[in-house]
Amino acid sequence: MANLDTIEKTKEMSTTAKAGSAPSRAPRVAVAGVSGYAGGELARLLLRHPGMDGSAPIFLGRARETAADTATTIESIHPQLAMIGTKATHLVEPFHWDRLSEAGTEILFLALPHEQSREWAPEAIERGIRVVDLSGAWRLQDESNRAVYKLHDANPALAAKLQDEAVYGCPELHRDEIRTARLVANPGCYSTSVILALRPLVRAGIVDLDCGIICDAKSGVSGAGKAPTSKTHFMYAADNLSAYSVFGHRHTGELLEQLCLTADQIQFTPHLLPIPRGILSTIYLRLKHAMKPAEIEHLFREFYQGSPLVRLHATPQLPQIQHVVRTNFCDLGFALAEDGKRLVVVSCLDNLLKGAAGQAVQNMNVMCGWKEEEGLL
């Protein structure tokens, strides 16, 4: 288990790293949990990442020291990745801390269940390894929001300390903190789509919060994970649409924290779409004062200037899921009623890319001082 002292020390190291310019060499990177959908996409992105040349990422399974201890390959888990990219190895090894140490791993992606991430992230950081965690384990600062994950910390003081320094890994909002972070909590897929749509508006103070913001979100089935369940059965999902977790989805806490809203100021309803991937969020809000479309557009453009992975559609064009699937972009568009007050914002992204693995690599790029979009266009 990590202790507070070693944690302090690694922190200094990563702060130093920050000062430097683009590194002359690729970081030594590992991924724990490549078997899931996000893990597979992460492997694909890293195998093709131009910055990773000469430094093969290490792929690890979910289980710590398996009985068998035998390695497998990426393509035996994700056949579509066979011979993908130009990296030498496609090996997937059982998880060992020693393996990471020997390899001098600098950045570790955790694509694991949140309980496991909550346990492993501290240990990684103690070992001087920076972490990008794709689970919900570290995203929420407010303990009451975090309660939904039912997390249990072996070392609560340490966990609290790490939680405190964990950075919400949305580069468009927290680019500077991510640069030097030891623990980056990669955002939820739904949350990313809603936060990127709302942050410029809420921050500008133009939203009438009395009526509440309505977020009607729709996601493809990969968001439900790889485990076969009655809800991920083809016969349930195909030719269907269903709302779920009304008033109770666990991504809601991220919206509250990142947008600085209270629970009755924003309402989030997810739906399960009969498609493999992609999220479209339709967001309804009222403005305090009548505005013109050009003013709204200007506000978005200004906010996302310098954010290469957000694309803004000129009104009246709206993004669609098809535009973003298999890309690392979040697309935004909007429609303003004639009264200049009722605004509909539409936000789209690929839940496995900008909503998970793509954003994780974007965070890695920022952590390495590289161009944010490197390997993601």
Added chain:
Amino acid sequence: MANLDTIEKTKEMSTTAKAGSAPSRAPRVAVAGVSGYAGGELARLLLRHPGMDGSAPIFLGRARETAADTATTIESIHPQLAMIGTKATHLVEPFHWDRLSEAGTEILFLALPHEQSREWAPEAIERGIRVVDLSGAWRLQDESNRAVYKLHDANPALAAKLQDEAVYGCPELHRDEIRTARLVANPGCYSTSVILALRPLVRAGIVDLDCGIICDAKSGVSGAGKAPTSKTHFMYAADNLSAYSVFGHRHTGELLEQLCLTADQIQFTPHLLPIPRGILSTIYLRLKHAMKPAEIEHLFREFYQGSPLVRLHATPQLPQIQHVVRTNFCDLGFALAEDGKRLVVVSCLDNLLKGAAGQAVQNMNVMCGWKEEEGLL
């Protein structure tokens, strides 16, 4: 062209008919426009309708007196309907008024573009034929709402008179008027899903209209019609979701009129789902005073008592598109926030059945004094 006198006379006749009990014989029925999706479903329902035994419906094309004048068959247009039902004939004939007169047609379904319906409905009524019109031509009483259809009337006075007596064909709301109506304007598919979800609540006066009602609706592709366009191309619709006609969909007028709301009290956004059929509307509203789920449920149950084609899900269960596809039901469910004020209503139906052909047959059943659900369960 019809004139006001003959119109008056037919009206008396149908009022007389009303007094009677269930007719001892099947009505003589015809369908104009069987080639579209709604027309095909109408044919299927009529061919299987137990009340129609011994009285084959007449199927007619869209074109008046075609050059060729040759008959075709239902199955050459809709191969899946070959040998369906137990009726003798599956013939589709070119449209002739004489053919209808000879056959003594009593009820004519118009599954036609709205311009054509606006022209043909008066002529049918003049000839003493009652009309169930599936287009948008006669649904809207308010001329400004109707403007979206750009209708042109050859005889404006007559059209105005018929418009005045046209009944909005939602049996759950207007059962009594439909019974004797000469012109029934079958509701829009989206409108049906929203109106059935909201009418009990709005009528009870419990909705806080200041914040506005948000209707986020999603429909399968059959709602876009049979014409091949870039939007109905498989490559556009599949694996996709897109919002369209934001602040401008032509079903909005029906919501305003049937729910007695103003344009800033309700907002409607349709989306195109990558499925053949089905609509799910997620409706967001705030209540004036905090209520309990049981009170909401009671309100719905009371309103739809005696309405066999509305199914209410007990909270917290919500309807899904899969539950209603290929049925003639509208399914309703809801979720109430802990504050007892924020309410989400989910409404589902099959856009071609309860949203079109099924509701048309339901109207026919009412017009004939039969059980409303006859042939529809």
Added chain:
Amino acid sequence: MANLDTIEKTKEMSTTAKAGSAPSRAPRVAVAGVSGYAGGELARLLLRHPGMDGSAPIFLGRARETAADTATTIESIHPQLAMIGTKATHLVEPFHWDRLSEAGTEILFLALPHEQSREWAPEAIERGIRVVDLSGAWRLQDESNRAVYKLHDANPALAAKLQDEAVYGCPELHRDEIRTARLVANPGCYSTSVILALRPLVRAGIVDLDCGIICDAKSGVSGAGKAPTSKTHFMYAADNLSAYSVFGHRHTGELLEQLCLTADQIQFTPHLLPIPRGILSTIYLRLKHAMKPAEIEHLFREFYQGSPLVRLHATPQLPQIQHVVRTNFCDLGFALAEDGKRLVVVSCLDNLLKGAAGQAVQNMNVMCGWKEEEGLL
């Protein structure tokens, strides 16, 4: 357990029944295993069956005498069936032999795993109940073909006797035997599509069997059953196509037995289609002598004269899955090469209807002396 004597007796009874004309009353029917896809369709068909008026079918679960012993409803398992049909009850009760006896059950549908069917069918027949079994347990006469099911019989002699009298429930081939059968083995979905396509040709002796018949079949996902597995996961099946069980699918035995072919004369390859339901089989064969399309068509028409649930497409039109989904038909069509020798037959059906529940009801109709297509058009 049933013994041979009582079995003999029931047999006599059902032979007597055969002589009679159409029964004046509905049979007392029960379904064991309504929770699966075929079971749900069976429930739907029986609830709507006009011949069943006044005689509610009994729906039973899969488990014998459950601990809880509490009844549930059809709609809690299949929400889309809520309020479907005009029958009084939608109750699903735990399985009890006593319940069946008290109700005087005459026909029992078994929609169960084959091991369970192999155990329960003898017991039902001993109790004087005729059985329509939807599993693969009783379809194969040849023990070596049956080996694929790894069946274990508690009473091998009895099982052998029943197996001997079991009738392969394809009414188009065995109508007369089905009429009086005590045990009807409802055919496999794939098998039905291939057998109906080939039987008229093979029986006519026109097929050159030296080159072998190739059956390339494609099925929707419902054919894989309701259990969530990695293969029925939406992410596996959607936007995909995969061949499976090449040279080893267990429906092959039915083809051999019903078409009187040897294993090297016919080859069967199934594929998993990314659709909920429907089978299309493309069948390739060579004719001994050159023929004309009209001769082939005549041969089919003659064979299926009097078979209301087989629809033949006039060449060059070919059936499609969309034409048969949600119908009880098997559609056939063919293309003949210019040489008059190479023939492609295309066969389509809905795997849950003509391939399972629909054919089961068709068998019931035949067993009751009713019109074969009653309740199925």
Added chain:
Amino acid sequence: MANLDTIEKTKEMSTTAKAGSAPSRAPRVAVAGVSGYAGGELARLLLRHPGMDGSAPIFLGRARETAADTATTIESIHPQLAMIGTKATHLVEPFHWDRLSEAGTEILFLALPHEQSREWAPEAIERGIRVVDLSGAWRLQDESNRAVYKLHDANPALAAKLQDEAVYGCPELHRDEIRTARLVANPGCYSTSVILALRPLVRAGIVDLDCGIICDAKSGVSGAGKAPTSKTHFMYAADNLSAYSVFGHRHTGELLEQLCLTADQIQFTPHLLPIPRGILSTIYLRLKHAMKPAEIEHLFREFYQGSPLVRLHATPQLPQIQHVVRTNFCDLGFALAEDGKRLVVVSCLDNLLKGAAGQAVQNMNVMCGWKEEEGLL
């Protein structure tokens, strides 16, 4: 119009080019017809191609000198490509020969209807521009096979000459000829999947051709092109499967020529799958003599040694469409019956990539003396 003399001269130039090693700079490339599906994929591949750095491809529309003559952008046609890649420009210009000349275009991709390709390819070659043509215009050497395209040549002698030197652009078969070719006829999507599956076997002389080879192929809807038709309507293609062009598909000629077979030795049946992209071909054949799986596998491995874009599955694993979609690979696998004689080969590829744009870029790579897989992994 091109004449034979200038054609001769350009030929020499490109033969010279052949001798050289990998060029030190990117070729000047243009694409005519970027608006279709293959054109869009071609744009995507070129915008991301590492070898193209510093040399923006020129994108041109289909129409020669449009009236408007105004340029548009890739993203206005293919919104998903907005900001894709790292190239400076996404402009799409009207087609002008002068534009190509000024730019010093060396390789021109034609993603056009075959009539237009038949007209433009000679002109390009006359101007010293090498052509990769994605249509069917130049693939077939045998005039009777080519008849299906109903081509009309303004200058038949020239066309015949060019046809004669045109190379069938399947690098796995004709790598050497492609290297120096002036006119590369990019193969059909279906043809690629079948030819790559069969060539190693047929060439080895192990196939019993008397019984004929059966190719049962299934393709996603993008293969049908971007024009909205009744067959590409979502309602036609979704939840459906249909065979078409039985005994008459125009890709058949490519199979005959590239596999040196006669029309009665191979039979090809395409089907329309309800998915956006991907082809799976199931191919049935008999071997002259019994073989072992390892022998078949060895034969494939040997043939495709040095072919980086063909992936072979070790038996009994078979490729699936999902494995190849959005990749530039053709995946092969097979199953051999116990008799060692009946062989089923399964071949998968993405019809827009290895079946069109990906193979076109592969050809460009070969023509440039680059690694065949450059930009394609």
